[in-house]
Amino acid sequence: MLNYTIRRLLLAIPTLIAISLIIFLLLDLAPSDPTANLPLTIPPEVREKIRQSLGLGDPIYIRYLLWCKQFFINEPLNILEQWLGWGEGDRLRVLSWQTRSPVVDLIVERTPQTLWVVGMSYVVGVAIALPIGIISAYRQYSWFDQIGTFVSMVGFSVPTFFTGVLVIVIFSVWLGWFPSIYDTTHEVTDWESFLFQVRQMIMPVAVLALFNAAQISRFMRASMLDNLNQDYVRTARAKGLRERTVVLIHVLRNSLIPVVTVIALGVPQIFGGAIITEQVFKVNGLGQLLIISIQGGDLPTVQTLTFIFAVLIIVFNLVADVLYGILDPRIRYD
C-alpha cells in the first residue's frame, strides 16, 4: 500500500505540471484584459504601460516559467525560511494583479470562511444522507422511501442559486429570522456572538447540505440495496443474528465501501467553495475569490487557485483509492 501510494504521488507530478500548463494556456487564450475594470478616463497608452508592467509583454513561455518559479520555488522557500528564521524569505511571490498582494495570502485569508460554511454543509449533508439512504433501502418503496426519493430529486435538480434566493426571501425577507448576508468580520467571542455565527451560517449550510445530501443518499440507498439481497445477508440471518446486527454490521459495512470513496472524492469541492452559493450569501470565501479574479482578469490568482484545486482533486482521488484498499479486503494494490 505504501509503495502504491508513493508510486501514485510520483505519477501525480508530471500530471500536475501538465495541468498547470493547460490552465495557463487556456487563461492566455481567454480574451480578458486586466485593465478593463479600470476607469474609462485612463488613456490607451497608459493602459498599455500598465499591461507591460504586469509582464504581459513577455512571451508566454517566459510568463509560464516565471509563475512556476514563483509558485513552486519562491513560495515554499519563503515559508521555510520564515519558519526556520534562516533568511529574509522575501523572494518574489505570486502577486494578484487586482490587489497587488500575494495570492497565497489571499487564499489563506479566505479558506476559513469556505471551510466553515461549505465544509459544514458537507458534514451536515453526509450526516443526513447516510441514515436516509439506509432507511430508504431497508424499507424500499415505503412512504419514507418515496418521500426521500422525492426530496433527493428536488435537491438534486433544483440549482442552489434558486434554493438560495428562495430561502433568503422566505427566512430573511418575510420571516426575518436569519441575516441574508454572511458577515465575515464577525468574531466569536462569547455565547451571544456564537449564536449569531450559527444563525448566519444556517441558510447557506442548509442550501448546500440539501444538494450534497441528495447526491449521497442516492448512492447510499443504491449501495445498500445491492448488498441487502446478497447471499451473505441470508447467511447472517440463518446464523440467528439480531436484525440490527445483520443490517448495521453486515450490510452497512459492505455498503459503505463505495459510499466512502464517493464522499472522499467530493471533498475537493469543499475547498473549491460552492462558487454560486458563496456569491448568493456573500460569503467571501475561495469561490468568491475565484469569481472576482475571473471578472477582473486577474490571471495569477485564477491560475494559482485552479491549480490548487487540481492538486486537491488528485490528492483526494488517491485518498479514495487508498480507502477502498483499506476497507475492502478483496482489493490489494502492489
Added chain:
Amino acid sequence: MSDTGGQPLVQVRGLKMHFPIYAGIFRRHVGDIKAVDDISLDINESETLGLVGESGCGKSTAGRAVLRLYDITDGSITVDGTDISDVDKEKLRHLRPKMQMIFQDPQASLNPRMTVAGIIGEPLVEHMSLSRSERLERVYQLMDAVGLNRSFADRYPHEFSGGQRQRIGIARALALNPKFIVCDEPIAALDVSIQAQVVNLLEDLQEQFGLTYLFISHDLSMVRHIADRVAVMYLGKIVELAPRDDLYERPLHPYTQALLSAVPEPDPVREAERKHIILTGDVPSPSNAPIGCNFCTRCPRAEQICREIEPEFRQVEKGHYTACHFVGDTEIKTAEPTAGERVKP
C-alpha cells in the same frame, strides 16, 4: 415411513410458500408464484433426506422455508418438537442454533469483509457466552473438523478456493452444534473432484455429530450416494418420496422415471440398450400451474382424469409415497423389478 418408531425430528405438513406478484401502476396484487405448494414430509433423526428436482422446481425455496428463512404462506413445520411455523422473529432467532443451513454459492454466502474466524465465530458471540480465547479455541476445533488449516483463521473468504470456502460454510453451520442442517445444493458450485471430498466430509460429520440432513440437489447420483430416503419435487410439489434404493430401482411416478432415465449409465453396453424417456415441452409457470396433476402437460401417460383432478399424495406401499392416479396397490405388484434389485436390510 419411519422404522425407528420415535417422533421424526422434522415434520413438515402442508407447507406452502407463495410469492406475490405485483403489476401495474399501482402495484396491485395480481397473482402468486407458487414456489412451494403444499408439501409434507418427515425427516427422522440422523437420516439424510434427499430432495431432488429440476431447476426452478422449488427445492431451494422449500429448504429455506423449512428453516423459516422466509415467512411461509401456510402449513406447519415442527423441528425437534417445537412448532416454528409462526413464531416471531426474536423467538426464532433463539431457535436458530438447532437448525442451520449450508448454502449453494460458497463465495456469495460469506461476508467478504469478515475473516474466517469472524465468520465461524460470529454465531458463538450471538448465542453463547464464551471468552475470547474459548471462542477462538472452538473456531479452531471447527476448522479441524472440516479439514481447514488453523493458520487460515485470519484470512478473508476471497483468498480460498471453492472447496475451501464451502468448508468454511460448513464449519460456520456446525458452530452451534445444530441437530438439523439443510444442505442447499452444497456441491453444485464445486469442481467434480472437490464434490466427492465435500460430500464425504458431510457424511463423516453426520456420523460424528449425529446430524440430520435435508440434502437438496439436482445431482441424482450424488443423492443416491448420500441420502437414506429421497423426495422428488416437480413444480412446487413432491411427486414421490421413497427409501433410496426403492426409488432408484422402482420409480413409480412417471416424472421420477423420466428423471432417472436421464442419469447416464457408466456401462456403454447397458447405456445403449437403455430406454430414455424424453419429456417434451417446458415446465409450466409456477404462477399459473395446470389444473389437476401438475405434471399432466408433459406426462407421457396423461389421460383426461389427470387434467381434471389433482392426484392425492399417498402411501402406496410401506414408506413409498407418490402422487399419481395410475399408481395403485395393484400396480405395485405388477411393477416389474429392475435387474440387480437390492434391498438394503
